[in-house]
Amino acid sequence: MRIAEIAPPWVSVPPPSYGGIELVVSLIADGLVDRGHDVTLFASGGSRTRGTLVSPLEETPKLADMGLSVTDDTIHTLSAYLQAGEFDVIHDHTGWGPAFGALLNGTPPVVRTLHGPWSDDARRFHAALAGRVHLVAISKSQASLNTDLSYAGVVYNGLDLDVYPYREDKDDFVLFLGRCNPEKGPEVAVQVAARAGKHLKMVVKRAEPAEIKYWERMVEPHLTGDEDIVFDVSHDEKVDLLSRAQGTLCTIQWPEPFGLVMTESMACGTPVIVPPMGAAPELVVDGETGFLRPDIDEMAACVARLGEISPAACRARVADNFTAEVMVSGYEKLFERVVGGG
Numbered sequence: 147m148r149i150a151e152i153a154p155p156w157v158s159v160p161p162p163s164y165g166g167i168e169l170v171v172s173l174i175a176d177g178l179v180d181r182g183h184d185v186t187l188f189a190s191g192g193s194r195t196r197g198t199l200v201s202p203l204e205e206t207p208k209l210a211d212m213g214l215s216v217t218d219d220t221i222h223t224l225s226a227y228l229q230a231g232e233f234d235v236i237h238d239h240t241g242w243g244p245a246f247g248a249l250l251n252g253t254p255p256v257v258r259t260l261h262g263p264w265s266d267d268a269r270r271f272h273a274a275l276a277g278r279v280h281l282v283a284i285s286k287s288q289a290s291l292n293t294d295l296s297y298a299g300v301v302y303n304g305l306d307l308d309v310y311p312y313r314e315d316k317d318d319f320v321l322f323l324g325r326c327n328p329e330k331g332p333e334v335a336v337q338v339a340a341r342a343g344k345h346l347k348m349v350v351k352r353a354e355p356a357e358i359k360y361w362e363r364m365v366e367p368h369l370t371g372d373e374d375i376v377f378d379v380s381h382d383e384k385v386d387l388l389s390r391a392q393g394t395l396c397t398i399q400w401p402e403p404f405g406l407v408m409t410e411s412m413a414c415g416t417p418v419i420v421p422p423m424g425a426a427p428e429l430v431v432d433g434e435t436g437f438l439r440p441d442i443d444e445m446a447a448c449v450a451r452l453g454e455i456s457p458a459a460c461r462a463r464v465a466d467n468f469t470a471e472v473m474v475s476g477y478e479k480l481f482e483r484v485v486g487g488g
Contacts, residue, residue, distance in 0.1 A: 147481060150233040151175045151197075152188045154240050155222035158206050159189040163378050164325075164351045166406040167261050170303050170473070171239050177474030186233070188226040202226065216242065230254060235481045238279075245271075248278040255484040257282060257298065257477075263329075263403060264292050280484050282477075285425035288403040299480050302428075303404050304473030307465060309381065310413035313389040314457045319345040319374075320449060321391035321416075323384065323407050326350050326357040326365065334397035336368045337442050338419070342449035346395075347374045347387060389414035393436070393452040396420040397445070405429060412436070413464040415457030419445050429468070435460045 151174060157165035160172035168189075175187045176196045185197030190206040193199055202225035203218060223243035227250075230236060236256045238244050247256030257280045262268060272281065272295060280298035283289035289297050320342075322335035332350055339346035352361050379387070388394065394411035401424035408418045408429045418436035420426045432438040436455060437448040 147234045147485060148184045148186075148232065149178055149481065150186050150188065150226060150229070150236045151178075152223060152226045152236065152238045152240055152243055153190075153193070155190045155203050155218050156206065158191070159187065159193040159195065163380060163384070164353075166303075167239055169406070170261075173304060173306060173470040174237070174474060174477055177470055178478065181474065181478060183478075186229075188222070190222070200226070200229075219243075234485050237477070237481070244275055244279045248275050251278065255280060257480065257484060259301070260284060260288060260403065263400065264288075269294075280480075282480065284404045285428055287401060287425045287428060291401060298484060299476070301473060301476035301480065302468055303406055303409070304468050304470040305406075305409055305413055305464060306470045307413055307461075310385055310410060310464075311389045312413075312415045312457070312461050314415060316392045316416070316452075316457075317390045319347050319391060320419075320452075321347050321349070321387055321394045321411075322397065323349045323388070323394065323411075324351065324396070326352040326361045328360065328364075329398060329400040329402070331397035331399040332361075333365045333368045334399065334442060334445075335395040336365065336370070336373065338395055338397060338445045338449070339373075340368075340370055341442065341446035344392075344449050345372060345374075347391070348376070349379050349384060349387065350375060350377055352377050385410070385414060388416055391416050393417050393419055393449065393455075395445070396426070398423055398426070400424065402426070408436075409464050409468045412460035413468075415461050417452055417455035417457075417460055419448050419452075421445075429463075431459075431463060435463045 153159045153171040157168045159168045161168040175185050178185045179196040187195040187197050188200050191201045191204040202222045223240050227246040238258050244258045259282045283300045324330040388411050404425050411418050418430050421440050422438040430436040439445045
């Protein structure tokens with residue numbers, strides 16, 4: 147098949163540090179090339195792929211501008227859709243690109259992976275696409291939160307296990323890794339670690355104005371001074387921390403559609419403590435690969451129980467369900483079905 151993969155323009159593919167969507171897009175594009183497909187990746191300048199790279203924007207826009215202007219996003223996606231006739235299927239991961247895809251009337255078919263939450267605007271937007279774009283959920287939870295739509299399928303995000311080092315011996319700390327916003331709950335991680343009496347290392351994305359404000363207003367007042375905090379790390383530094391941590395605190399405060407950090411942590415043999423929200427119960431097996439607990443006190447109590455979890459069981463959970471190979475197979479079968487009119 148001739149396949150177009152359209153990444154968001156805001157982070158290069160694969161991402162240098164932050165960028166869960168871009169990591170997934172990179173694995174899909176390269177995985178499909180490895181299976182013999184003709185793949186064109188539309189991604190911003192500086193991206194890399196085993197397929198054909200097209201960069202409508204020579205430079206990656208400033209991440210801080212995301213959401214403030216639609217110009218870069220529009221130029222990027224429009225450039226891809228103007229070449230629609232060259233492909234058998236278009237796979238769109240952008241914000242507004244599927245609006246162009248809806249105008250194609252199925253020639254070629256457009257597949258849209260739902261990477262974000264179901265806000266009111268997202269519900270209205272995707273309702274307008276109904277019947278014109280094939281929607282893919284990244285978890286059963288995500289699909290269940292909007293049953294007004296028809297889904298082409300559910301495909302879990304996957305990882306390349308080869309770049310996640312497995313380690314059984316752990317150091318004496320817990321880890322928080324995520325964006326600085328209300329949904330990720332970094333201040334909750336601080337409180338959990340403090341109540342458990344456990345040293346906390348934090349890798350926090352704090353780049354956009356709203357993230358900086360949230361850090362200053364909501365996180366800093368809870369800091370004890372014992373935390374080790376960094377605001378940007380390379381992939382190697384990230385997985386080193388994930389592999390050495392006794393556990394990862396995924397203190398989400400919303401029904402997260404997937405939660406890549408959970409699978410990254412388990413891939414390194416590190417259990418996860420997370421509220422039973424969104425896709426978390428689909429990813430983490432309570433008592434086997436981590437703990438599903440709803441509040442700060444219960445999460446803190448589970449920190450002392452992290453040693454009960456087998457690192458091998460955590461790794462196996464990802465190897466069986468959340469690898470790049472499993473993900474690529476899911477999309478390949480879905481593409482074949484929609485191209486064939488199924």
